Amino acid sequence: MSTVELDMQRQTGPRRGAAEAAPRRGHRFGDPVFRVLTLVCGLLVTIAMFTLAGVLIYDSWPAIRELGFSFLTTVSWSPSSGSYGALSALAGTALTTIVAMVIAVPLAFVIALLLTELVPPSVARVIGTAVEMLAAIPSIIFGMWGLYVLVPFMQGTVVPAVTGSWLGDLPLIRPGATFQGGGFSILTAGLVLAVMVLPFITAFTRDVLLMVPRVTKEAGYGMGSTTWEVLRRISLRYALSGVVGAAFIGLGRALGETMAVAYLVGGEFLNVPSSLFDPGTTVASLIALQFGEAMTELDISALIAMGLVLFAITMVFQVLAQMWLKRAQRTAGGRA
């Protein structure tokens, strides 16, 4: 996140005109100290990262040696019957995350736009604070809210209505073999995830939109653009890398969220869900729920291998996000 912020500042920060540029004095002492400090902190973080990866690999080594690549291609997780498969959990992680992002990103975006462009500042402040408070709520609370409010609502109202309508025959909606009423399901977990990542993405998007210089926007209106055109053609471009960064932050959180999902996703460890209304599991919630049941060394090692997989996935997305931001910066303003 800090890198994202830095990158954004580099992109949107004020450009010093030739006339304004003036040499700065009086930083002879502060600069080296600061540099050493940042270096040390940076090193610490890097060391922590590598240690973590090292421990994960070391502890999951027995499972990796024993199971090999089949760990990733085996569907079900059932240690008692000797089946150590990550596939159903990976599928569940992907599906819940996709559901969450598909809902949260556009919604967060619209809210951020409303907050920055359309709503009077006083109202925007109130809503903004509310959104930020939403981000501070512990995930277990979301899990309980999902359990007591969302699950019955889905099971009793939404799922019967949808599956009963013409939509019920569409792929991903038509209930699969493991369907249990749809209350505990990929969709429910995804919805709660969406609510959980929404405040992050909203707040971050709002902040980058607020960084668009007033004069640039005025120049847009001065060209005879409507609010929408200024947003789409100017503010958005200005904020684009930040907005994508915000989405990636949300994605990272959705991928790793554990407790709320563990409550709601259904705990189906044996099958890949074939519908959003089917129960499933995710990598993170599987680890949380199965640790207590782990008997043998292999069980534990395989769970840690699951952790390694999750770690790798999050890293890949981080790297992708960074690469995207770099590229966005290089071409920022380039011909689209």
Next chain:
Amino acid sequence: MVGSKVKDSTDGARRDVLVAPPVEVAAAHATDDDFDALESVISVRGLDFFYGKEQALFDNDVDIKRNRVTAIIGPSGCGKSTHIRTYNRIYELYRDHRATGEIVFDGKNILVPGTDVLDLRRRMGMIFQKPSPFPMSVFDNVAYGLRQHYKLSRSELADRVEDALRRSALWDEVKHKLGEPGIALSGGQQQRLCIARCIATEPDVVLMDEPASAIDPVATAKIEELMESLKKNYTIVIVTHNMQQAARVSDYTAFFYEGRIVEFGPTTQIFSNPREKQTEDYITGRFS
């Protein structure tokens, strides 16, 4: 003359009111105009402006003549920006900002509800103090308004972009980097890019709010030269803190003080023989 005065305009914003060097007036400017015979593109009558309860403009009357450069001068905070920001109703972006009175443009009072503000803004281009290129390529910057207001084929678009860049004296500098971001240009180039973007859509009037105060003297000289050539096709209103600049580039000058137009007339007369004591004090640097 531009060459010898370039140094004076470096100070950009505020210095001129302190040092008050003698002001030379370009002899060629407007001296033989018959003001009343010239067509007024904009006629302002009884314009008042309010920031919430605070009144910033009082009963402004002014006529902006076609194909002439009108300079707006006056001490900081006297309402120069406020005044020209009413012409394209850009002030409306902010709540509580309110203008009353008449601004007649093309026969209609543009302050009345129901004015097509988008078209108004196309016809009243605006250049801001700080260069404000959009976050896109040089080409796309200039094409911005063209894409907004016209349906053009690719080649027509390219032609008009080139034309606007040529008329903004920028083409030779950027023809090989049309695809690069507008913000990668120098400050002075950025400002000319904004001018190109503005004139690409063929406005009637170009409003400039201290267009040269954030850029270096050479770039300023270029922009002043540019204004001379632009006024053949456009009507220009320029706010400036730099009285040499006002004297150099403008045909008419309005002197603002505390939200009122104290004096308005041919630049030659304002600078050589002001009618009002306040004007004289200001141009001779007796107060800021």
